[in-house]
Amino acid sequence: MTKAPPVPLLVGDRRSDGRRPDEVRPIEVEIGVVTNADGSAVVSYGRTRVVAAVYGPKEAHPRHLALPDKAIMRVRYHMAPFSTKDERKNPAPSRREIEISRVLREALEPSVFLEHFPRSLIDVFLEVVQADGSTRAASLTAASLALADAGIPMRDLVIGVSVGLINGTIAVDLNSLEDQYGEGDLPIGIMPNLGHITLFQLDGSWTRDRLVEAVRLAYRAVGEIYGIAREALKKRYFEAVQEAT
Amino acid sequence: MPRYVVPRQLVYPGDPIATTDYEVSGPVYIDNGRYRSWCLGLVEVKDEKTINVVPLEGTYRPKVGDTVIGYITDVLAIGWELDVRAPFSAYLSVHDAVLKPIDLESVDLTTLLNIGDMVVARITDIDVTREHPISVTIKESNLGRLEGGTLVEISPVKVPRVIGKKGSMIGVLSMLRCEIIVGQNGRIFVKCGDVRDEAFLASVIRRIERESHTTGLTDRIKETILKYLSERGHQ
Structure with a gap:
């Protein structure tokens, strides 16, 4: 089975990086970082850092991919070769990255009004520049903020967060150590205004009560991250005003 | 029935605006009896029952007649x-x-x-x-x-701001006596007698795009243009 972690994951109510189980890492959000793109964002969950760039809606090429009644969305999740700590990651898209790309696309699609743009294509690029656990959750937040920055009609933002089980305790926003040695992992994507869940993956074995508690914690963490995301979107507009007046 | 916003409030995708007994226009959708914004926007309360949401970001959606x-x-x-x-x-x-x-x-x-x-x-x-x-x-x-001239590309949702209420902004811009053609797709063509005027006008248009959501913008732009004109007159 899994080896013992190099440091204890939980001592009392402190995790290996000094957080409490229900505490998220410091969240940083900046909008409009890729000026070539129609919309972009960079999101950090602690040391995990993801850049998202959105292009479109544009004409769908190759043509046969286009749908007659709605836009198609293409999501590319990719980890930079320098993003991991020990070994250089092979830059070729791995099985895992292809799968996460699809999972993220399916988590974003319910939030976007794809039917407003028949026959078009929306490209979403996600580049993990530094990976320290919860990369898909951070990617989801970054993608949704980049879509909002691009002005693509959305029902709501989608905020991602992971909840996990470490030494039998439910903890939010796992880092890579907890992800590797913990007993369970639950990445979840939530539309905070509507309260809907768009991403729900789970591994490990959870009791019903723990799962309910985990989802409750996820909603709380998402609320916190959503507040920071809103501030970042606001900052993009209201800094310009201060310069002007 | 409730209204969830105040005048000039910034709304985010998914934010509730008001219940459906209000008349809400702009980038909004109806969900469960409530209007919600579908993009980043600013709220304009017209009167008791009508609200308009002005989008801050958006893509060009072609319409017949544009x-x-x-x-x-x-x-x-x-x-x-x-x-x-x-x-x-x-x-x-x-x-x-x-x-x-x-x-x-x-x-x-x-x-x-x-x-x-x-x-x-x-x-x-x-x-x-x-x-x-x-x-x-x-x-x-x-x-x-x-032919000739300069093309300025701005976000298509900022085009109404370049024109202004009843053409007020475009009236201010035409003080420079340039040819200005505003495309609904956010492309603006300017052609002046003097190339320096073109560069100045282009910078003014970009400033309108950047500060579109602020109040008193037309007056500030007018001031800038008058200053430019008087400085140019001295040369």
Whole structure:
């Protein structure tokens, strides 16, 4: 089975990086970082850092991919070769990255009004520049903020967060150590205004009560991250005003 | 029934605006009896029962009747393909481009319009089942090929701000006595007697885009232009 972690994951109510189980890492959000793109964002969950760039809606090429009644969305999740700590990651898209790309696309699609743009294509690029656990959750937040920055009609933002089980305790926003040695992992994507869940993956074995508690914690963490995301979107507009007046 | 917003409030995608007994216009959708915003926007409360949401970000959505500025991207057998910043390509047929019938066997279409040429056109039809969903014409007054000048690209949702309420902003801009053509797709063509005026006007338009959501912008722009004009007068 899994080896013992190099440091204890939980001592009392402190995790290996000094957080409490229900505490998220410091969240940083900046909008409009890729000026070539129609919309972009960079999101950090602690040391995990993801850049998202959105292009479109544009004409769908190759043509046969286009749908007659709605836009198609293409999501590319990719980890930079320098993003991991020990070994250089092979830059070729791995099985895992292809799968996460699809999972993220399916988590974003319910939030976007794809039917407003028949026959078009929306490209979403996600580049993990530094990976320290919860990369898909951070990617989801970054993608949704980049879509909002691009002005693509959305029902709501989608905020991602992971909840996990470490030494039998439910903890939010796992880092890579907890992800590797913990007993369970639950990445979840939530539309905070509507309260809907768009991403729900789970591994490990959870009791019903723990799962309910985990989802409750996820909603709380998402609320916190959503507040920071809103501030970042606001900052993009209201800094310009201060310069002007 | 409740209204969830205050005047000039910034709303985010998914934020509730008001219940459906209000009249809400702009980038909004109805969910469970409530209007919600679908993008980043600013709230304008018109009166008791009407609210307007002004989008801060957005893409160009072509509508029939729009005046747009496009680039020729391809010369086809009996027409041209245009890029008008929409998610679809636009088509200008020879029929909609020339006043007199021409002999297509002897006339080379590139002598009329070639790749890279800029035209002001009006959208006459949109049909997504066609290969080129947007049809445009340049066979009206004020439409046609553009020569010289400077093109400024801004976000299409900021176009109403460049025009202003009842054309107030465009009135201020025309103090420079330049030719200004505003395309609904966010492309603005400016042509002045003096190239320096063009560069100045382009910077003013970009400033309008950047500060579109602030109050008293028209007055500030007017001040800037008057200052520029008086400085230029001294030279």
